[in-house]
Amino acid sequence: MIRSLLPQILTKQQNIITPINRIKPNTIRLFCTNNNNNNNDDNNNNNNNDDEIEISKKILLARKKKNKNSNIKKFLSGEDRELKNIIDDNRNRNLFSKKNQSQQPQPQQPQPQQLPKITLKSKIEKEKENILEFAGRKEIAHGIFINPDLTKSDKRLTIVTGTDAKKVEAKELANFLELDYLPLNQVLKLPNELFSYQSVLFVQPKGVTLHHFQPCQLSSSSSSGNHHVRKMVDEVLLDYTEGSIAYRTKFGKNARSPIIRAICPSKNVYPDTVLDVTGGLGKDAWVIASFGPKVTIVERNPVLIYLMENALSKALSNPNTAEIAKRITLVHKDSIEYLVENLKNPQEDKVPQVIFMDPMYQPKKTEKSLSKKDIRAIRKLVGGDRDSTTLFALSRRFASNRVVWKRPRGTLPFNPDIEFKSSDTCFYVYLKNKTTLNY
Numbered sequence: 050m051i052r053s054l055l056p057q058i059l060t061k062q063q064n065i066i067t068p069i070n071r072i073k074p075n076t077i078r079l080f081c082t083n084n085n086n087n088n089n090d091d092n093n094n095n096n097n098n099d100d101e102i103e104i105s106k107k108i109l110l111a112r113k114k115k116n117k118n119s120n121i122k123k124f125l126s127g128e129d130r131e132l133k134n135i136i137d138d139n140r141n142r143n144l145f146s147k148k149n150q151s152q153q154p155q156p157q158q159p160q161p162q163q164l165p166k167i168t169l170k171s172k173i174e175k176e177k178e179n180i181l182e183f184a185g186r187k188e189i190a191h192g193i194f195i196n197p198d199l200t201k202s203d204k205r206l207t208i209v210t211g212t213d214a215k216k217v218e219a220k221e222l223a224n225f226l227e228l229d230y231l232p233l234n235q236v237l238k239l240p241n242e243l244f245s246y247q248s249v250l251f252v253q254p255k256g257v258t259l260h261h262f263q264p265c266q267l268s269s270s271s272s273s274g275n276h277h278v279r280k281m282v283d284e285v286l287l288d289y290t291e292g293s294i295a296y297r298t299k300f301g302k303n304a305r306s307p308i309i310r311a312i313c314p315s316k317n318v319y320p321d322t323v324l325d326v327t328g329g330l331g332k333d334a335w336v337i338a339s340f341g342p343k344v345t346i347v348e349r350n351p352v353l354i355y356l357m358e359n360a361l362s363k364a365l366s367n368p369n370t371a372e373i374a375k376r377i378t379l380v381h382k383d384s385i386e387y388l389v390e391n392l393k394n395p396q397e398d399k400v401p402q403v404i405f406m407d408p409m410y411q412p413k414k415t416e417k418s419l420s421k422k423d424i425r426a427i428r429k430l431v432g433g434d435r436d437s438t439t440l441f442a443l444s445r446r447f448a449s450n451r452v453v454w455k456r457p458r459g460t461l462p463f464n465p466d467i468e469f470k471s472s473d474t475c476f477y478v479y480l481k482n483k484t485t486l487n488y
Contacts, residue, residue: 190393193439195383200349202226203430205245209233210252219252226250226351237279248429249281250352257359259285259352261429283422287360289335289374290367298339299369307469308333309340311453311476312403320450324401326384326440327408329427331357331377333455337405338376345401349383350431385436388443404444407455408434438462445479452479 186194208226210219211233223230228250236249241264248261260281289295297303313319319341325334328348338344348354357379364374380387391399409424409431441462444452454477456462458470465477 189386190389193385193389195385195436197383199431200351200381200383202228202351203248204228205247206352206430207231207236207246207249208252209236209249212254215252215254222250222252222257222355226355237281239279244279248426251281251284256286256288257356259356259426259430261426283426285330285356285423285426287330287356289331289360289364290370294332294335295370298336298373303336303339306336307471307474307476308336308405308453308455311467311469311478312337312342312405312451314402314450320402322401323403323405324448325405325407326388326444327406328353328357328379329407329409330423331360333405333407334377335373338373341376342403343376343378345378345380347380347382347384347387349381351381352430353427354379354381384440385443388440388447392443392447400447400449402448402450403453404448404451405453405455406437406440406444408437408440410434410457445481448481450481452481453477454479 187197188194206226206228208219208223208228208230209232210216220230222228229246236244236246244262246262248259251258251260261283263280263282289298303309312323321342323334323337323342323344325331325337325344325346328334328346330353331346331348334344334346346357348357361374361377361379364370409428441452441454454462454465456475456477458473458475460475463477463479466480467478469476469478
């Protein structure tokens, strides 16, 4: 009996299996495995598993039915709305979960710090900031700076006197220059740790002299034992009526000197006005004024202005030098500021024919011999030159005939039109009008 029914059972199984085999795998995979890629969210996975179980149950039920028009066929034709709605809801839930995951802000990874790019513009701005941050700098014109503190007294200078008769005069001088007054004994015996001064104005009967100090050294004496002693060296006494400068002025020894040849436009023809923008002690200005020109000295250091005023007042009281002293005018101001003001507001009576400049230079490392004592004392007082290039550029614009630049031999900043040399210095002449020639 069973053997007789076996062929019928096999044929009926084939009728059920063949429609299932005809279903494309992609179609079943599309509806049944939409949730396999979402493993991040636990709640979605639980819902998806429930839906897959329901779908698998319906497919198993359809397989058990023998009719070709089974639920699978209805499902493929879209007639099984219940199953289709389940699958559509499952698909929409998966899409919504993916969209939320994409919109969630991801933690930003720390990026390595990038160094700022150094450009030429940034270098220029940084250089300008460094200039502006320089102590006391003041911009008087576009790109032109001065230091107003240089027109004030240096606090490393002190006033000293050795006699009671000059004590009142020394204190008045200290108040005028806003400097400290110290007794002579205290200055000479204070140890180096308690002494911060470099130079001194010594008020004495012959006049006010400028010195600089040597470090305090241990000295031995049979009477008083060992003690510290500080020395004042390189005495500078400015006097236009005595010494070598008075002798050369009296006998005309400077007529063929390089400085006079440099300022003259032609032989035995002297300029009417000369502007000395680096006064110093005023010795070059005195030599120039002795040949007739009116000389204006511009100096920013108040101590040097005081020394020149004393020397000129003494020269005015001497009949042999009074005429020369009358032709000299002192101006206490920074030379760059003076030139800028006159270039902004030009006046014909203030435009000089010749501008003379002799900046203070630092000694060369290869220099074997010492400089003159007055130069060493002034160098301690005012330091080296920092503004000669700016000063030269403004002088070339302001002078009506020429600029004379005094420099050590072997240094040539710009190409001059004429040169006049001496043993250790050279006078470079820069003409305003190239047709003008010297003798």
